[in-house]
Structure formats: structure tokens, C-alpha cells
Amino acid sequence: MSADLILTITDRSRGGDFSAWFREQGATLVLTALGRGTATTEVLDCLGLEATEKAVLLCMLPSRKGLLRKAAKDLWLDVPGRGVMMAVPVSSIGGASAKNYLLQGEAEDRMEKKLTHELIVVIANQGATDQVMDAARAAGATGGTAVHAKGTGTELAKKFFGVSLASEKELIFILASAETRKPIMKAIMEKAGMQTEAQALAFSLPVTDLAGLRQFNVE
Template sequence: MSELYMMVTITNRQLTRKFVECYKENGAQVGSVTVGMGTAANEILDYFGLDGMEKSVLFHLVTDAAWRQIKAALRKKMQIDLPGMGIAFIIPVSSVGGKKALNYLTCGQEFVKGEESTLKETKNELLVVIANHGYTELVMDAAREVHAAGGTVIHAKGTGTENAQQFLGVTLVPEKEMLFIVVKSEQKNSIMRAIMEKAGLESKAQSIVFSLPVTDTAGMRLMEEMGET
């Protein structure tokens, strides 16, 4: 059985293409790229040889075997341990909405489905929805129908979309929006199902959704109290 993770990479924008190519060479074909800004103090930047320029944030789904291979390539080929190169880390994935989406997100990786994430006792989950640009309201309308609260949207560019026809049977555009929604664990399946049915691959949004376990929260007391009434 394989474990599945979301791999997050933060690096300087000029290195984005090199990281994407490194990941493709080591099995992570599909991903999303967005832009961020570093906030470290000047003395920290100087110590690590970094700068305050815009950053690229990359998201890929990887198996445990793929992560081991990628981690070795990051150290050997990308020399990620040198100051200024960036950082990569992984977060366990709870579930993916649909077999087609799973096959697409892990294309090129050998994946044997087992149980959901070992973090089974979490009260909340983070839903990550990747949708075509301009269709986040369609996604949120579907989620709200089953009592999801609000979400946060970031603009992104998809990588590996040329594989979509093979694994999904559809053509995907590179321009994407990523939507992050924190939900109660007991609501997760119904909300994911609603998104797949009303804003999924057969819709204009062409959404793909997966979930990550959330170990603790702050600022969600009102949602918790409303759920208890």
C-alpha cells in the first residue's frame, strides 16, 4: 500500500521551471504553481543567503516512494540544501475525490490504494479544490448547499495538463484557481461529493478535489457551536 502526500515547494520565481522539470523527471507530472512573497526579516535573509523577492509556491501530489526519489533529486540535482534554493515539505492526504482524479494527480507514480490517512481522529479537514479560472463561485455554491462555510482562493497555473486527456478523458486549461475550505470531518464526504457532482470534471469548472487532515484550529468556535445546535 502507498501513502499519499501533498508536496509543497517554496522557491525563488526564477527557479520555478527547474523545479518543475526536476519533479517531472522523478515522477511528479501534475502540479499547480502560484506566487507568494517572503516575509523573513533582513537579518534572517542575510544569514541564509536569501532575498525578499517574489516566491513561487508549487503543489504536487506524491506517493511515499516518489517523495523519496524526489527528495534525493532535490539534494543532488537541485542542491536544495544550499542557501537560497528553497524548501520542500509534505503533508499527508486524507482522500481524493474520484478514481479518475486520483489517477491524474498521481500519473507516472505507482500507487496502491490503502486506508485513508493515519490521522483519523481529526475534527476538521482542509479541502483543496483545483478548478478552472473564474468558476470558484460554482464550486462554493455546490459546497454551501451542504453547509460548507467560506473558502479562500488563490490563482495558480497548472503543470502537466497535457496528461489530462489520457487520465481524465477531457482537456484542461492551464489557468487555475485553488480553493481552500476548512470543513468538519463528518461533512467532508458530502461536501466533496457535492463539488464533484455539480462543479466536477463534467462541468465548466472541471474541479478536482482532495482533502488534508487538520490537527487543530483556532477561530472556528462559531462554526462548532452552530453545528451543536
């Protein structure tokens, strides 16, 4: 039996529409964070755009064939600027009560599927988004979304990395093709890794389904 974490990135003005849609699909808990697009000032000026404020939504749903296709139709994700939605497989849920609460006792067997994209998650010091994204773009990334966060446990950093870590963080989401994931992560580690001011950590998650990809690449 399987479940997916559904991660959505859209304009803040549409966050409520997505949240309501998730609840219609049976989501019992929808989390919303505020983020921002990572397009450079020069790019925005050339396009005549203002900096884009984003809503990042997270919820858990049973794995359902065709769910994201339904989302693309209901939420007009094929229209530029509407947002991107992706499914990340959940490997386990702690406790039967939590599982029943999050999934309402419903889940399907997962079908084997070739992964075409991965979600790169970067944790970096506050203010380091441009440094991370410059490295990522040089390796083939087309864009990303940053969320401000606060880290804990930073006192353990010296034990593992020999450096001190700031508690104020940037959480950066970069959707990459399976072919570009490795060079993008390598570039981030080389140009914005632990021995730089950015002190970035990066990991990737498999994306089993995707809607709105064309719009995600336009900031």
C-alpha cells in the same frame, strides 16, 4: 520524527506580521500567495463589507506541541478577522539536505491525535470559484479562500478524463469538519466536476491542529 506544513489565511495587510512570526519560530522558507475570500456579493452587501483580499502563507516547521496555541496568543487569532492557521502533517521530505534546510535538524515524534477537521483543496478552471462554492455551501461548507494559479501538464487530461483542460486555474481552500468533508466533496464533484465547465478536481488533507477557526467562517 515529524514535520508540519503550516497553512495560514489572513488579510493581505497582516501577511508581513505572520511571515515575521514564522521566522521567529525558525522557519527558513515562507511562501506567500495572494488570494480572495469567496463570500457572494449578496452576502457582502448585506454585511456592508467589501470583497476581502487574502494572503495565503505556507511554511514548514517541526511538529511542536502547543505551536498553534502560541500563534493564537501572539497573533491574536481569537479576535475576529485576524485569520486562521492550520497544521497539515508532512509524510516525507526529499533528501537529507532539504530536510536539514527546512527543519534545521529539529523534529519531534508525532503524538496520535483525533482529527476533527480536514482541508479540502479544489483545483478548478478560472472563473469557477462561485460554482464550486455554491455546491460546497449547499453541502455544509461555511466559506473558503481562492487563489489564482496556472496549471501544467494539461495535455494529459484527454488520456485520463477525455476532456481538454484550461491552463488558468482557481485553487480553492475549504476547511471542513471531519463529518462534513465527504458530503462537501461529493457535492463539488456532482455539481462542478470534470464533466462541467468548472472541471474541478478535489482532494483533502488531514489537519492536526487549528487556530482561528471562528474567524475563518466569517468572510
